[in-house]
Amino acid sequence: MSDLLDLSVTTLQGEPTTLGHLTGGKAALVVNVASRCGLTPQYGALEALQEEYGDRGLTVVGVPCNQFKGQEPGTAEEIAEFCSATYGVTFPMTEKVEVNGPGAHPLFQRLTTAADADGTAGDVLWNFEKFLISPSGEVVGRFRPTTLPDAPEVRAAIEAVLPA
Template sequence: MTDLRELPLTTLSGESTTFGQLAADRVTLVVNVASKCGLTPQYSKLEALQDELSGRGFTVLGFPCNQFGGQEPGTSEEIAEFCSATYGVTFPLTSKVDVNGEGRDDVYGVLTETPDADGEAGDIQWNFEKFLVGRDGAVLARFRPRTEPDAPEVLEAINAALA
């Protein structure tokens, strides 16, 4: 099986890195994000989690994606400005990626093998689908887009992984 931590990524600012370097041995909530989606206000709750739990070894990692209704049309600079100015985002963001289809980013190739609470794996359904990844790179849980970042099941899974 592919080690998620070794997979290459490009940051929103264009730097080459790996999942492991961005996650830095932290419990990580991976989210495909978009600036013009009805679920975009989830950025506020994602940033609140980052603020509250980063001191315990947690981070959010956002992957901008334009595959769902063209809801992330901006350049890297526009995405960075929107996230910072509108939601005060401090967690790391990657360059824009595809999460489904032939051009699917390798990270999402691994993540989408993980089933959700109903046992369903496969393609990402929409923006703001979430995956909880342990410090060891193991995918611990999958939460569908409408599950809020502060939902009890998400918080329970994060706290268990941080324990």
């Protein structure tokens, strides 16, 4: 799956790049996010993970998505302002994309082939589904929306992919 890192993405600021360039060769926790969801407070825990593990080799990547009951309706500027002002988000974010269905972004077409801890692959269930990608581009963990970013199983998976 190393070509996962070569997939094109566009930043929230409209700049084309690749997932590998966006993460700087680090492990990545890719999360589909939304500003008006009951799970939106997870932004705080995601930012805490970025602060705690960023220097050790992890990049959190937020991917806004409006597919779940229209809970991410804003423009790129509104999303950036909300994340910065409300949660102090410093991790990179991509443009708003679809994560399921025929219009799903190629990144999520690939990510959703990975199974969660129960062995279930397929569509993203809701906002704040998390995919852990190793520095070599392998999906090594998938965590469903209600699993908090700082849950013990997420932390253990992150620790396992970080350089010693």
